[in-house]
Amino acid sequence: MTDFSANQYEDEASFGDYFSLLKPRVMSLVVFTAMVGLIVAPVSVNPFVAFTAILFIAIGGGASGALNMWWDADIDTVMKRTKTRPIPAGKIPAIEARNLGVALSGISVVMLALATNIVAGAFLAFTIFFYAVVYTMWLKRWTPQNIVIGGASGAFPPMIGWAAATGGIAMESVLMFAVIFMWTPPHFWALCLFMKSDYDEAGVPMLTATHGRRVTRNHIFAYTLLLAPFAIGLGFTSIGGPIYLAVAVVMNALFIKGAWTIWKRKEDTSLDDEYKVERSFFKLSLAYLFLHFGALMVEALLPFGLGGW
Amino acid sequence: MSLVREHEMHKRRKSRNIGLGGVLILFVTLVFGLTIAKVSPLMNEVTAQNETSQ
Numbered sequence: 001m002t003d004f005s006a007n008q009y010e011d012e013a014s015f016g017d018y019f020s021l022l023k024p025r026v027m028s029l030v031v032f033t034a035m036v037g038l039i040v041a042p043v044s045v046n047p048f049v050a051f052t053a054i055l056f057i058a059i060g061g062g063a064s065g066a067l068n069m070w071w072d073a074d075i076d077t078v079m080k081r082t083k084t085r086p087i088p089a090g091k092i093p094a095i096e097a098r099n100l101g102v103a104l105s106g107i108s109v110v111m112l113a114l115a116t117n118i119v120a121g122a123f124l125a126f127t128i129f130f131y132a133v134v135y136t137m138w139l140k141r142w143t144p145q146n147i148v149i150g151g152a153s154g155a156f157p158p159m160i161g162w163a164a165a166t167g168g169i170a171m172e173s174v175l176m177f178a179v180i181f182m183w184t185p186p187h188f189w190a191l192c193l194f195m196k197s198d199y200d201e202a203g204v205p206m207l208t209a210t211h212g213r214r215v216t217r218n219h220i221f222a223y224t225l226l227l228a229p230f231a232i233g234l235g236f237t238s239i240g241g242p243i244y245l246a247v248a249v250v251m252n253a254l255f256i257k258g259a260w261t262i263w264k265r266k267e268d269t270s271l272d273d274e275y276k277v278e279r280s281f282f283k284l285s286l287a288y289l290f291l292h293f294g295a296l297m298v299e300a301l302l303p304f305g306l307g308g309w
Numbered sequence: 310m311s312l313v314r315e316h317e318m319h320k321r322r323k324s325r326n327i328g329l330g331g332v333l334i335l336f337v338t339l340v341f342g343l344t345i346a347k348v349s350p351l352m353n354e355v356t357a358q359n360e361t362s363q
Contacts, residue, residue, distance in 0.1 A: 014321040015328030048346045052339055115343055 013091040020086060021069055021097050022062025022104075029289075030061035030157045036293040037161025037176060040239040040300040045116075045165050052115045053164040057157055060108035060124045064153070066101035067132040070094050072140075075202040101132070116164040123163050127156040144207040151184030152177075158293075175234040179292060182227035186220045186259060187285040193217075193262075194275035194282070217263050220281075224259035228252040231292060241299040241308040248295070251288050258284055 034057040038050055045053070069076065069087055073094045076082035086092040105128050113121025135150030143149075155177045162173035192208045193216060199206045207216045231252055235245035258281040265277060299307040 012318050012321050013325070015324040046346045048342050052343055
């Protein structure tokens with residue numbers, strides 16, 4: 001084989017390219033929240049089974065990421081942020097991403113059901129369906145509320161973790177879902193306000209483009225207000241406790257204050273300081289979720305009955 | 310024209326082969342570990358039952 005003939009293989013994918021189809025950064029959030037859901041559940045699980053359950057929940061999340069990249073390959077080619085992904089870069093054919101997504105979906109659902117129970121497996125299957133079909137194929141290109149309803153798929157992992165331990169659904173797991181579900185819109189729309197994105201060219205209706213930045217600011221404030229009762233309410237359930245409640249009260253006060261500032265701001269002011277407030281609100285939103293779920297874990301793991309009520 | 314022994318392509322293929330091998334070994338280990346974790350409590354139960362019936 002000569003150098004010349006080898007050139008046709010220049011763009012062959014490495015293992016890392018296949019791994020990046022699974023959206024590892026999204027997987028890290030799935031792993032963290034699913035782990036908290038499993039740990040705070042009132043049923044103890046064999047540590048190895050728990051590890052396997054979290055791993056397969058993560059693989060299920062990754063599978064839906066691969067299906068998303070297959071379906072959105074045309075959009076990813078247009079947008080600057082996504083055109084280096086393996087499919088638009090020409091390293092992996094779209095059809096391979098689809099096959100990998102379908103195969104990993106099947107494996108993760110069956111393995112989770114076998115390792116834990118049918119409810120958890122069914123929940124994971126529904127989550128993959130929701131992200132790949134309801135969000136990616138249907139909502140994303142149709143409505144500017146795509147992120148609100150689609151955000152549900154990112155909110156399911158703690159419920160799956162809870163179901164893996166208990167085999168069912170409870171008020172606590174529904175509230176954990178509600179916290180992530182209500183948190184997603186302000187988190188994502190704050191990013192939309194300061195990120196120069198090319199969603200328009202890709203034909204994806206984002207709220208900032210379809211209804212304007214003023215409406216987006218209104219939405220951020222409204223969702224932040226609606227989020228607080230769910231986040232604080234979780235503190236009064238069996239998985240809450242004084243530490244969680246203190247964290248929830250402080251973080252929600254800061255979050256509402258940040259959203260209020262965003263709501264009051266004029267676009268010119270934001271442009272002048274390069275969206276300083278919006279950027280810090282986005283960072284705060286990351287800390288918000290991490291601290292809420294971290295506090296739940298602390299309540300569950302504190303020894304000598306110190307955690308919880 | 311000289312032959313290039315190690316092309317970038319070979320590195321990528323190697324990474325895929327090693328990666329896939331690792332994934333398969335991990336999967337086998339997981340299934341084995343799960344079997345042990347699932348069967349052990351049942352075995353203990355059976356042993357306890359046998360001891361009581363004797």
